[in-house]
Amino acid sequence: QVQVVESGGGLVQPGGSLTLSCAASGSIFRVRTVNWYRQAPGKQRDLVASITHDGTTHYADSVKGRFTISRDNAKNMYYLQMETLKPGDTAVYYCNAPAGNYFLAPWGPGTQVTVSS
Secondary structure (H helix, E strand, O other), rough: OOOEEOOOOOOEOOOOOEEEEEEEEEHHHHHHEEEEEEEEOOOOOEEEEEEEEOOOEEOOOOOOEEEEEEEEEOEEEEEEEEOOHHHHOOOOEEEEEOOOOOEEOOOOOEEEEEEEE
């Protein structure tokens, strides 16, 4: 079964940076679009960034110019570099690959990002 595990979150001051990592099992991730999502307390899970199998990227307006999504297909690893972090970026961050109305993997544990002074 395909699984994902996110890591790299933590507590950071406003203006700081973090890089999140997503390790996927199952080679299918290497040929599919992979997304990063986030969910703040009491809110729905939102799409943050997307990267196609050949590297085309898309970002939510709220993170454009501050976040960078990337992938290493050889390692089956997916990354989200976050800069100039704001308190509004505080959330649990998840990665997954969409497949129509579903996702290729069960949701992983996520990684908590807290931006606070």
